[in-house]
Amino acid sequence: MAAIELRNLGHSYRPNPAGPQDYALRPFSMTWEDGAAYALLGPSGCGKTTLLNIISGLLTPGEGQVLFDGRDVTHLSPEQRNIAQVFQFPVIYDTMSVYDNLAFPLRNRGVAAADVDRRVRRVADLLELTPDLARRAQKLTPDAKQKISMGRGLVRSDVAAILFDEPLTVIDPHMKWRLRRKLREVHSEFRLSLIYVTHDQVEALTFADRVAVMHEGQVVQLGTPQELFEAPQHTFVGYFIGSPGMNLLPCEPGEGCVHVDGIAIPLRTGAADTAAAGGGALELGIRPEFLELAAAGRPGTVPVTVTGVENLGTHKIVTARLGTRSLKVKVAEDQPVPTEAALRFPPDRARLYRDGRLAV
């Protein structure tokens, strides 16, 4: 296992990147700790696969360095880095048996036959592939094939990290859940460094110890699932994580409050001043879970008009209009929802963003 450090790493598919828009991955620095399970979360085209391929060595970055345990591996090939990678579609060697598939990476590295056998059987056992060992890999189901792909990473004792590139895309939903759990088990047993790329927030949040959220070629936040939920560092994180995502309202700073469409919303003392200090566009962000819906006229609230209610069984999603803005509020299933209502913004839950970045 190894700690992975990225130093001023950037990459562009154009020869001479002029501005940030030319970068698939904008220059940044970051450290991935040894033995932890990370998820790399973001929508399609945000640069997560580029980043993954740079870490694995399939792609050489245009700028900066990749270090494994302090050793510069920027220009080393994947096999020299001792990286394993699992791809979106299961990659198996059609003509080989399951056993030979699993043994392949070891045999290529000249590991002794007895060792090969021991490790292959152990990994097969762990992945519940033992009954299929003698079968031709081509005949198996997609999820079994994907397990073989994972197994080829796991048999290697010396891997620095195992990288997963949306590995559950082609798997049936109920098998997805089982495979993900299997992966958690493997992780807790071997304490491997895992990096898991996905665009599915549920997958990322349930799998990883820490999640890196990517947006337009940059990592906008690295944190535990809880941190991402409670304190999004970037409006993108707020909006991308959570269902529905964070409410974001453009606002103007005021005296101990901010104005949204001229309506004052009280905040913590000093918050608005601090946020306004740097200039730039301000946004008020608050998660639907933290908004409190009350009867109209209560002190400390602002009046809203309810325009829609969606009952999801365990809770309700209320759509309310504040001035010209629309907000989502999550309320308990049994709570009455009047048409003319009021909303309270708990001051310690409301966040202010300046130009997309968390200010207060």
Add this chain to the structure above:
Amino acid sequence: MTLRSHADDAVALPPRARARAASRLRVSRRTVVLVLYILFLLLPIYWMVNMSLKTNVEILSGLTLFPRDPTLQNYITIFTDPSWYSGYINSIKYVVLNTVISLTVALPAAYAFSRYRFLGDKHMFFWLLTNKMAPPAVFLLPFFQLYSTFGLFDTPLAVALAHCLFNVPLAVWILEGFMSGVPREIDETAYMDGYSFPRFFATIFVPLIRAGIGVTAFFCFMFSWVELLLARTLTAVEAKPIAATMTRTVSAAGMDWGLLAAAGVLTIIPGALVIWFVRNYIAKGFALGRV
């Protein structure tokens, strides 16, 4: 970590320069293979082009890599002598005729094979393909008699029909592959919208498989253009193909090499033009594995 016995033994690091040099070497080795092969393909063709621009005196007086005294006389002979250039016209006539016939009958049949099961469908398909395996020499004599009986002998139609023997099965095969790639829901939607079969087929389905029709036409053209045995046997004077005309260059005065080469060069040109137009479809057509 139970599996961690060989922790550090795989950290042998060849210098990065060596890895790069190796990859450069590999690229160049591939290029060398390709260049050598293309050279092997082009040299004989070049030699014929070279020879077509020479006079017979120069050809017979020794090897020259370039025509010392370039002449277009051989080409002028071909373009001014009707017995020469009519050969080209005849060839193109039956090739086009064959392509049109093959596509016309193969389109509905391929549709049937790709969409329905019917009595004897598999046997029919297999039987069609066996015709592609029939040695043309086997059919030489019967064709001669058959087309003579029908009064088709020495017409482009006779050659076009004879070439259908291998081109129709081929067209059905390739088209069936392309048609199977079109989802059947499209047919069903059209029928539900009140389209009749002929109208649906002509206005919706055929445009959908344009690429397939292009690839099929290319292969029909190709196989009809390159065939000589049947084309020569079924024609005498009126519909004689260029390939057969070329055998005339042997005369009492010996071989007219320059003229032969010029006629050969001219037969390559239609093929080269056709490939250039379909170059982006070639790989796709071959990718279906149905040639």
Add this chain to the structure above:
Amino acid sequence: MDKPWNNRAWFLVIPVFVLVAFSAIIPLMTVVNYSVQDIFGPGQAFWVGTEWFEKVLHDERLHDALVRQILFSLAVLAIEIPLGILVALSMPADKGWRTSLVLVLLALPLLIPWNVVGTIWQIFGRADIGLGGAAIRALGIDYNYTGNPRDAWLTVLVMDVWHWTSLVALLCYAGLRAIPPAYYQAAKIDGASRWAVFRHIELPKMRGVLIIAVLLRFMDSFMIYTEPFVLTGGGPGNATTFLSQYLTRMAVGQFDLGVAAAFSLIYFLIVLLFSYVFYTFITTVGTGDRS
């Protein structure tokens, strides 16, 4: 297979059936007819039963032609399949103009009329006026394809390689392009050597197109006629007389209709049988090692 059962689909197949029946069944019946009768002229035919067949089966020269044919087809496969794979592996993978150019150049020999292919090599191989022949002479080898049986045989073989390796290469190229990049990346990560990548990824993925390539090359080389006819006329002696030459000589040259017809039928059956054996052999070899 969830295609609906519909016998009316036959109406779509009827045009093909009629056309191919006209070009295949009637001539084939004629051949069968000849093969069991002795024909002196119109209305003067005598039933001879299996006499012609027995004569064919005991014909020494035919046996020689068959052996020569099988050797030739095997040599063709042994050279063209590996060479085609090698060329396909060397071809550029991107979509640029270089790839288009390579595709067009490779496809060029396929679109040259077969007799012109013969002509090209007839010119190229001659020691007096051809670059190839002269080059071999310059190396000190007494090369002469018109006089020396071995040289003639090798020249026909090289010509066939020149003519048809591109087909194998294009098929393999299409097969290679269909391999997702993840396979190469996974192999890199698994530390696979270049050979292992070829053996365990590229070769298995090319299996489908290779089966087609082997079948096509076998069938077509087994029916080769035009190119050696132009190049060597079957000689010197009978060195390059393959089955089609022999058959044509019998039917058209000597007008031995009965024997030629019986031979035709046997020939056709041999091609079908070999193709079938090849096909079942290749398709079971790939899947036979499952447990």
